[in-house]
Amino acid sequence: xxxxxxxxxxxxxxxxxxxxxxxxxxxxxxxxxxxxxxxxxxxxxxxxxxxxxxxxxxxxxxxxxxxxxxxxxxxxxxxxxxxxxxxxxxxxxxxxxxxxxxxxxxxxxxxxxxxxxxxxxxxxxxxxxxxxxxxxxxxxxxxxxxxxxxxxxxxxxxxxxxxxxxxxxxxxxxxxxxxxxxxxxxxxxxxxxxxxxxxxxxxxxxxxxxxxxxxxxxxxxxxxxxxxxxxxxxxxxxxxxxxxxxxxxxxxxxxxxxxxxxxxxxxxxxxxxxxxxxxxxxxxxxxxxxxxxxxxxxxxxxxxxxxxx
Amino acid sequence: xxxxxxxxxxxxxxxxxxxxxxxxxxxxxxxxxxxxxxxxxxxxxxxxxxxxxxxxxxxxxxxxxxxxxxxxxxxxxxxxxxxxxxxxxxxxxxxxxxxxxxxxxxxxxxxxxxxxxxxxxxxxxxxxxxxxxxxxxxxxxxxxxxxxxxxxxxxxxxxxxxxxxxxxxxxxxxxxxxxxxxxxxxxxxxxxxxxxxxxxxxxxxxxxxxxxxxxxxxxxxxxxxxxxxxxxxxxxxxxxxxxxxxxxxxxxxxxxxxxxxxxxxxxxxxxxxxxxxxxxxxxxxx
Numbered sequence: 001x002x003x004x005x006x007x008x009x010x011x012x013x014x015x016x017x018x019x020x021x022x023x024x025x026x027x028x029x030x031x032x033x034x035x036x037x038x039x040x041x042x043x044x045x046x047x048x049x050x051x052x053x054x055x056x057x058x059x060x061x062x063x064x065x066x067x068x069x070x071x072x073x074x075x076x077x078x079x080x081x082x083x084x085x086x087x088x089x090x091x092x093x094x095x096x097x098x099x100x101x102x103x104x105x106x107x108x109x110x111x112x113x114x115x116x117x118x119x120x121x122x123x124x125x126x127x128x129x130x131x132x133x134x135x136x137x138x139x140x141x142x143x144x145x146x147x148x149x150x151x152x153x154x155x156x157x158x159x160x161x162x163x164x165x166x167x168x169x170x171x172x173x174x175x176x177x178x179x180x181x182x183x184x185x186x187x188x189x190x191x192x193x194x195x196x197x198x199x200x201x202x203x204x205x206x207x208x209x210x211x212x213x214x215x216x217x218x219x220x221x222x223x224x225x226x227x228x229x230x231x232x233x234x235x236x237x238x239x240x241x242x243x244x245x246x247x248x249x250x251x252x253x254x255x256x257x258x259x260x261x262x263x264x265x266x267x268x269x270x271x272x273x274x275x276x277x278x279x280x281x282x283x284x285x286x287x288x289x290x291x292x293x294x295x296x297x298x299x300x301x302x303x304x305x306x307x308x309x
Numbered sequence: 310x311x312x313x314x315x316x317x318x319x320x321x322x323x324x325x326x327x328x329x330x331x332x333x334x335x336x337x338x339x340x341x342x343x344x345x346x347x348x349x350x351x352x353x354x355x356x357x358x359x360x361x362x363x364x365x366x367x368x369x370x371x372x373x374x375x376x377x378x379x380x381x382x383x384x385x386x387x388x389x390x391x392x393x394x395x396x397x398x399x400x401x402x403x404x405x406x407x408x409x410x411x412x413x414x415x416x417x418x419x420x421x422x423x424x425x426x427x428x429x430x431x432x433x434x435x436x437x438x439x440x441x442x443x444x445x446x447x448x449x450x451x452x453x454x455x456x457x458x459x460x461x462x463x464x465x466x467x468x469x470x471x472x473x474x475x476x477x478x479x480x481x482x483x484x485x486x487x488x489x490x491x492x493x494x495x496x497x498x499x500x501x502x503x504x505x506x507x508x509x510x511x512x513x514x515x516x517x518x519x520x521x522x523x524x525x526x527x528x529x530x531x532x533x534x535x536x537x538x539x540x541x542x543x544x545x546x547x548x549x550x551x552x553x554x555x556x557x558x559x560x561x562x563x564x565x566x567x568x569x570x571x572x573x574x575x576x577x578x579x580x581x582x583x584x585x586x587x588x589x590x591x592x593x594x595x
Contacts, residue, residue, distance in 0.1 A: 061411045064594040081413045089411040094404045097318075099325040111314045112412035156408060 012075030014039050014164045014195035015060050020069030022055050022219075029055040030066070031219040039163075042186060042196040044210035046203065052219040053199040054092060057168055060197075061089055074164060085114070088157035092168040092199070095149075098142035102133055102152050105141060106159050113160040123159055130185070131155035146173045154185065165189060168199040183209050236268040236276055239289035246283040250276065264293075311414040315422025316429070319396070323430050332388055332430075336381065336438045340445055343377050347449030363451070364544055370452040371542050374442065375561050378464060378540065381438050382533055385468040386495050389431055393475035394488035396423050401595055402483065416591040420476065424583055427472050435465035452542070459566070460539035466575060467532040471495055473579050474527070477586040480593055498523050502530035503560045510558035528575045531567055538563040 015037040022030040029052045037043040045053045058064040062079035076083035096105045106124045128134050131151045150173045171179045186209045189196050200206050206213055214224040239261050250256045254267035270292045280287055323329050353361045400406040439461045447453045478487035505520010524531035549556045
């Protein structure tokens with residue numbers, strides 16, 4: 001790789017998908033997905049089961065070939081082995097060679113990663129130390145509990161000091177303490193400037209660690225952005241009578257709907273409350289109450305995916 | 310580089326999962342039992358035409374050797390198929406492959422590494438088991454096959470053919486299905502060879518062609534016939550050619566070695582099937 005290409009690659013987004021579609025025989029798993037994950041951010045892929053999150057990640061890692069569209073990983077075309085250099089991956093469903101010890105699994109991945117022999121053992125120790133597995137590193141994986149296998153999985157994802165770590169539903173097998181620890185690990189990665197892509201169907205998980213999220217539903221990106229921006233799509237609710245004629249005038253503040261006895265101006269902010277009230281009162285309506293709504297991501301998510309409240 | 314890592318992993322799996330132990334341990338038992346059998350040949354009671362000649366003992370020994378080698382070829386086929394079939398399909402099903410393929414390695418190097426690792430096991434088995442068997446036969450009866458190296462090579466080649474086939478199938482089928490299909494094809498190829506021999510014996514060209522087609526489509530039986538020829542003593546070959554064409558119907562007799570062209574075809578067959586397996590695996594979504 002020439003110097004220019006190398007510097008381009010190091011400044012390129014961590015992951016990029018352009019109009020990516022993945023069709024299986026009967027169904028479309030990804031439908032024109034555009035995504036861009038910047039270096040150093042913790043990016044959440046959020047969606048109900050079957051939304052296409054795992055397929056998106058597999059396409060990024062070159063494990064699955066897209067039917068259409070362009071995919072780049074750390075500036076390289078996904079699917080090329082070199083694009084996966086310094087990328088860590090913890091799949092949702094995984095298994096390590098049961099007849100190897102934890103340390104041997106890490107060594108195997110360090111070798112496949114191409115870590116030079118001189119640095120290998122040190123990086124294996126580093127990954128082991130971070131995983132709390134040190135005491136059982138020389139036991140065969142066959143004897144590990146589900147939680148220990150998950151810890152090993154995390155250590156494997158982190159061996160080789162990756163620039164990008166992809167975690168697919170990493171908390172499924174973890175107890176509350178394990179989840180807490182995992183959040184600590186993700187924050188630690190962010191501090192080091194490592195990019196993290198976190199797949200989850202649980203809002204609370206994404207809400208706590210992610211800088212930006214994309215919401216996926218039936219293979220399409222419904223919304224993408226900073227969490228606070230997505231959260232900001234709240235609104236102002238006014239308990240009002242005699243406002244029927246004023247709805248079109250209210251629409252300048254946002255989409256209007258009636259949720260009796262409330263009239264809701266979606267997307268309006270607290271700053272707009274005096275002007276909304278003024279418009280209503282001048283128009284002859286009677287205002288009994290005003291409420292600023294900060295929709296939680298949960299509600300927003302449900303709104304977007306149309307799940308029952 | 311990563312191809313060697315996969316070779317090492319495959320060999321270690323064979324050792325850790327006791328494939329090697331089972332293979333070599335049980336084959337050693339077979340060698341010991343047959344050694345006892347050979348040693349009994351020298352105590353055969355005299356027949357009406359006089360005591361059993363050395364020539365007769367050599368013919369009986371060669372026949373026994375062919376039968377033992379037939380068993381080895383079967384063990385080799387079974388091991389090749391049931392080690393190769395899960396090594397791709399099984400790892401894809403269990404999720405073991407997912408984490409490995411997400412590393413900066415090409416699918417080709419993973420598949421070739423597996424092929425090479427299993428090929429080492431197969432060739433080692435063929436060499437060690439055959440030479441031990443030839444050794445005990447020689448020690449007990451003084452019979453040493455005319456072309457021992459070719460015999461071992463054909464036996465190993467048969468294993469490599471099946472290994473390649475099972476790997477190809479396992480890139481697209483489940484481990485169980487790939488194993489069963491490969492074994493069935495192996496059986497069919499052998500049957501086609503026997504049927505072809507019967508065709509040749511009775512001068513039926515159409516039936517005879519069944520054998521030729523079988524030998525080309527899946528060259529296991531063609532190579533096996535080569536191994537038979539390499540073990541047969543000259544006296545059997547002379548008697549065989551004197552007996553007329555009907556002797557071709559006997560499945561444990563081969564009148565001549567495989568042609569150079571046929572051996573070249575076998576090499577091309579293995580290379581082609583492995584290339585196809587790499588192509589198929591590279592395009593497979595995991």
